[in-house]
Amino acid sequence: MTAPPATRAVASRLSVAPMMDYTDRHLRFVLRQASRRTRLYTEMVTAEAVMRGDRARLLGFDAAEHPVALQLGGADPLVLAEAARIGEGYGYDEINLNVGCPSDRVQAGRFGACLMAEPDLVAHCVAAMARVVAVPVTVKCRLAIDDMPEWETLSALVGRIAEAGCGHVIVHARKAWLSGLSPRENREVPPLHPEMVWRLKAEFPSLAVTVNGGIRTLDEAERHLAHVDGVMIGRAVCENPWLLAEADLRLWGEPGAPADRHALLERVLPYMAATMAAGAPSHVITRHINGLFNGLPGARAWRRRLSEAAPGFTGTPAEAVHLVTAAAAMIPRQSEAFAA
Numbered sequence: 001m002t003a004p005p006a007t008r009a010v011a012s013r014l015s016v017a018p019m020m021d022y023t024d025r026h027l028r029f030v031l032r033q034a035s036r037r038t039r040l041y042t043e044m045v046t047a048e049a050v051m052r053g054d055r056a057r058l059l060g061f062d063a064a065e066h067p068v069a070l071q072l073g074g075a076d077p078l079v080l081a082e083a084a085r086i087g088e089g090y091g092y093d094e095i096n097l098n099v100g101c102p103s104d105r106v107q108a109g110r111f112g113a114c115l116m117a118e119p120d121l122v123a124h125c126v127a128a129m130a131r132v133v134a135v136p137v138t139v140k141c142r143l144a145i146d147d148m149p150e151w152e153t154l155s156a157l158v159g160r161i162a163e164a165g166c167g168h169v170i171v172h173a174r175k176a177w178l179s180g181l182s183p184r185e186n187r188e189v190p191p192l193h194p195e196m197v198w199r200l201k202a203e204f205p206s207l208a209v210t211v212n213g214g215i216r217t218l219d220e221a222e223r224h225l226a227h228v229d230g231v232m233i234g235r236a237v238c239e240n241p242w243l244l245a246e247a248d249l250r251l252w253g254e255p256g257a258p259a260d261r262h263a264l265l266e267r268v269l270p271y272m273a274a275t276m277a278a279g280a281p282s283h284v285i286t287r288h289i290n291g292l293f294n295g296l297p298g299a300r301a302w303r304r305r306l307s308e309a310a311p312g313f314t315g316t317p318a319e320a321v322h323l324v325t326a327a328a329a330m331i332p333r334q335s336e337a338f339a340a
């Protein structure tokens, strides 16, 4: 099999991790109001679902979300290639393959993290996808699984996928244990080894390398960027979406972030009204702005008031906007503009 030429992937200096039940299109829209440059990843969508499911629901997104990457799950090169082609047709800027999820459901399908033990199969999957799409095909993986040695497993996988057309690898810098730990424990218990991801960049200098796992601030992100091309943040952004507001200026030298969290909210409200007018309940948006004021006086009152727009809310879009605006008014407006 001839490998396609490596897609010339360039890692975004900052990206938000794919997270099931979190990084849906609505959260991505909210995050995009904080940072124009940070790359956003979808939740994992299985290639089978892309083939058989409701594509508009699974793949639809707002043009404002760019740059946005579609993460696929699967292990059948032909099905993945077709799903990648469909994803590219929807306008995604990158197709990413999940080689890191340890859940039972994913293991039953023999994809996700268990593919760490099958570098040849992953390479076939990457080659099949890279052959049919023009956008970069990337891989998000772990260091290793179970009692496999970390560096040897990671470098063997990366060597194979780089040959197969993957120009950018994102590494969640810990092992996954396929039995004995829950998915949540697998994000907390195995120790982090970001220095192995730095080493990966040193040994594969032409490959774009992104480090992920346990990074909570832009200060930490900047320290990693001295060693790798990109940093991916997951949970810290869910807890505090405002974290991204400083990113464009600090990491790309670009101004334009909202002046403060209220200004960000003002950008979200018309989207919330339009989303509700199209038939969605208010909480699909409000669940993602719950943490917006975390750390400021009044944040608890905001969250309490916002919970009135929880599932069961039957008001109109205008009433929902009014409720959210009134909740935000309980928080003193303070400029958090970032100095250039």
Ligand SMILES: Cc1cc2nc3c(=O)[nH]c(=O)nc-3n(C[C@H](O)[C@H](O)[C@H](O)COP(=O)(O)O)c2cc1C
Binding pocket: 017, 018, 019, 020, 021, 022, 043, 044, 071, 098, 099, 100, 101, 140, 172, 187, 212, 213, 214, 215, 232, 233, 234, 235, 236
């Ligand atoms: C709720 C949740 C869902 C996740 N879903 C996915 C997923 O669909 N695909 C994936 O590759 N990783 C998934 N992850 C893992 C994250 O992408 C990321 O690798 C992990 O959380 C470590 O980064 P962090 O410490 O910055 O959160 C998920 C993590 C969380 C917390």
